[in-house]
Amino acid sequence: MSDQFIVGIIVFVLASFIGFEIIAKVPRTLHTPLMSGANAISGITIVGAILASAMGSGTFAAILGFLAVMLAMINVVGGFLVTDRMLEMFKKIPRKSESEEGR
Amino acid sequence: MTELAYLAAGVLFIVGLKGMTSPRTARRGNRIASVGMLVAVVVTVVDLLSLDTRLVWGLVIGGMVAGAVIGAFLAIRVQMTEMPQLVAAFNGFGGGASALVAAAAVVASDAVMPTETAVTISLSLTIGAITLTGSFVAFGKLQGLVPSRQMFLPGGSFTNGAIAAAAVIAAGVGMMYDSTNAYWVATALAALLGITAVLPIGGADMPVVISLLNSFSGIAASMAGLVIGNQALIIGGALVGAAGLVLTLEMAVAMNRSVPSILFAKFGGTAAADSIGTQPVNRATADDCAIALAYAQSVVIVPGYGLAVAQAQHAVKDLANALEARGIAVTYAIHPVAGRMPGHMNVLLAEADVSYDLLLDLDQANPKFKQTDVVLVVGANDVVNPAANNDPGSPIYGMPVLNVEEASTTIVVKRSLSAGFAGIDNPLFYQDSTLMYFGDAKKALEDALSALENL
Incomplete structure (x- = not known):
């Protein structure tokens, strides 16, 4: 196995553990925006798509690359935008009765 | 650099x-x-x-x-009520993109590559393809284009197992003989598996399916990253893979079922369904509900998927505003699997300007019900079924539920007495302290509000 591949596996395992630790702390109230936001991050495959598309050898590879870029871009732009739209709605609204709750 | x-x-x-x-x-x-x-x-x-x-x-x-x-x-x-199907579609696009990146790598190398690359390409192709088709079946179910009930394919899990095994063999042939066509066969079989695996799963189990497909879209991206040796893809994909898996496991715990049983096993009771609605219930009118609410000091609202279907989030908030104006404390108790994706109800209530600190989790809400005057259940059924606590014969026995039956009065807003997803009767409906208020959630809450204002 090449060194590059082994480094890749190491990065994959460590990043997975970081992901577990962080995501386990996300409150349930944010699980929907978490999922759509994570979804946008999985659009990182756009990088691979651009590389595949630009260096495409032959028509078939170029078509695959184009489709990959388009699908990944839907994910990236749509995912981040809709997550922002949702998170904008999460507000803590101060209440008049809040001081009385301490009784 | x-x-x-x-x-x-x-x-x-x-x-x-x-x-x-x-x-x-x-x-x-x-x-x-x-x-x-x-x-x-x-x-x-x-x-x-x-x-x-x-x-x-x-x-x-x-x-x-x-x-x-x-x-x-x-x-x-997109409407906030449609968020589950949008996220399902986005999962599909992400998985599809990763499969295409791997496919381009197969074409570019003419399938001649080192073993480790061949393995990661196969994983990226197949996981990406499953995510693509599985997500679009999930989308179809959530959007109502495909029946959302549980379905049963001929052969069931055996058929899925056979398709999966065939995909693995095809990928193996691709590796051994450097055959591009064998990789395409593996990809096509994986795409078929995405359809046959998700099609049988019922609508209420969609939170688990969407979470798992979310995880898959991340893993597919990570594998594509290994193929092209790109750290950004590996890290980003691994984070999403972990996030989806955490949510999947959490949903399974909230249903008290294992992930394999949710994906592969038939669920729910049918025998009891015949007897549903044969016992007397306390039917309530808008006025009855308004009176019960008006004289309460504390009200807890329990939303379910019925609230999303009826688009009743703003009607709930209007009613809560009127109650708060009367000095009544209103909070919301949200079961982890209420709705069609994790956190679905929270987003709907946030859209209606409900402050997020009023949204209580299962563990926060349950100790409060004994001291609660009125619980208002809107379009939820299985997640407030006391049989989960006290009927060992029930299919949902052991599932953590909201113990709304402990409140002095429970008002259940529901279209009819029909069973929930689990296909079982709910003893809550026949309790003396329960008022059944039948109707479309939005209309029912609006009527209750106008009755309250006329008191």
Whole structure:
């Protein structure tokens, strides 16, 4: 196995553990925006798509690359935008009765 | 330099996700993650420009513009009640993109590659293909294009197992004989598996399915990253894979079922369904409900999928406002699997301007019901079924539920006495302290509000 591949596996395992630790702390109230936001991050495959598309050898590879870029871009732009739209709605609204709750 | 910039993108993703651990910082976190994405894309383009090879920029730019327009259109137009199907569709696009990246690598190398690359390409192709088709079946079920009930395919799990085994064999043939066609066969079989695996699963189990497909879309991206040796893909994909898996496991715990049983086993009772509605219930009118609510000191609202179907989130909030104006304390108790995706109800209530500190989790809500005067259940059934606590014969026995029957009065807003997803009767409905208020959730709550105002 090449060194590059082994480094890749190491990065994959460590990043997975970081992901577990962080995501386990996300409150349930944010699980929907978490999922759509994570979804946008999985659009990182756009990088691979651009590389595949630009260096495409032959028509078939170029078509695959184009489709990959388009699908990944839907994910990236749509995912981040809709997550922002949702998170904008999460507000803590101060209440008049809040001081009385301490009784 | 390029490698370090990809690492920076990965770090921005991690910092961004960390922001999601509190509603206060979540919006900033999402923006930090999007900056990470921008960094990764810009670095890739700059890196390509520095290479003096034949580049097909038209396709890249065309694909980016088309994708950005479609993505923005979907994100801006979607209703909050439709969020589960949008996320399902986005999962599918992500998985599909990763499969296509792997496919392009197969074409570019003419399937001649080292074993480890062949393995990761196979994983990226098949997981990506399952995610693509599985997500679109899930989308169809959530959108009502495909029946959302449980279905049974001939052969059941055996058929799925056979398709999976055939896909593995095809990929193995591809590796051994450097055959591009064998890889395409493996991909097609995986795509078929996505359909046959998700089609039988019932609508109320969609939170688990969407979470799992979310995880798959991340893993497919990570595998594609290993194929092309790109750290940003590996890190980003691994984070999403972990996120989806955490949510999947949490949903399974909230249903007291294992992930395999949710995906592969038939669920629910049918025998008891015949007797549903044969016992007398306390039918209540809008006026009865208004009176019960008006003289309460504390009210807990329990939303379910029926609230989303009826688009009743604003009607709930209007009623809560009227109660609060009378000095009544109103909070919301949300079961982890209420709705069709994790956190679905929270988003709907946030849309209706409910303050997020009033949204109580299962563990926070349950100790409060004994001291609660009125619980208002809107379009929920199985998640408030006391049989889960006290009937060992029930299919949902052991599932953590909201113990709303402990409140002095429970009002259940429901279209009819029909069973929930589990297909079983709910003893809550026949309790003396329960008022059954039949009707469409939105209309029913509006009527209760006007009755309250006329008291």
